[in-house]
Amino acid sequence: MIPLLARKYLYRYLIVAIGLPILARLLAFAGQSLEKRTGKYNVVSKGLKSASRFAQKRADKSQGKKERKSRHTLGQAGSR
Numbered sequence: 001m002i003p004l005l006a007r008k009y010l011y012r013y014l015i016v017a018i019g020l021p022i023l024a025r026l027l028a029f030a031g032q033s034l035e036k037r038t039g040k041y042n043v044v045s046k047g048l049k050s051a052s053r054f055a056q057k058r059a060d061k062s063q064g065k066k067e068r069k070s071r072h073t074l075g076q077a078g079s080r
Helices: 004-038 043-062 071-079
Strands: none
Touching: 004 043
């Protein structure tokens, strides 16, 4: 039997390790499908995509992964 205090941390770990990446992908998928349906960007799709990026960053940070560089930053570094 897992002690009560350890269960609390185990549940938190499972939410961060499994729940946040799944949530991030679902939000990104919803934002992309909304853009495909309307044919352009809108406030809701931008919000869904930014929420997806935020959730993915938090999941990566909690798992100790290094921060990803954006495409914009990579393009500038290569042109110098």
